[in-house]
Amino acid sequence: QVQLVESGGGLVQAGGSLRLSCAASARFFRFNAMGWYRQAPGKQRDLVARITSGGSTNYADSVKGRFTISRDNAKNTVYLQMNSLKPDDTAVYYCNMMTFWGQGTQVTVSS
Secondary structure, eight states: OOOEEEEOOEEEETTOOEEEEEEEOOTTGGGSOEEEEEEOTTSOOEEEEEEOTTOOEEEOGGGTTTEEEEEETTTTEEEEEEOSOOGGGOEEEEEEETTEEOOOEEEEEEO
16 A cells, blocks of 8 residues: 655745655655646646656646656655745645545645
8 A cells, every 4th residue: 555645835925935745655656657736725636747757747837947846766755846936826735646645735825
């Protein structure tokens, strides 16, 4: 069974930065793509960023140039560096691997 544990969320002013972390208890972490998704109240859960096992990345248009996804296979951890945060980035952020999800971490950006 895979467990994903997110951390690093919080309250930040617009223009600020946060770094999210997701620690995976997955034996084969390094062989799997990892993704960050977010869900705002009343909205669907959308992909924010994804990184393949080989390190290739893709981003939602709304976060390109502001967010960076990375991974440390030695630590079974994936990160999401979020800069120049906007109020529209406010959401619960979820880590994903295959069909497994973390519990989510709240990010709130005040104007």
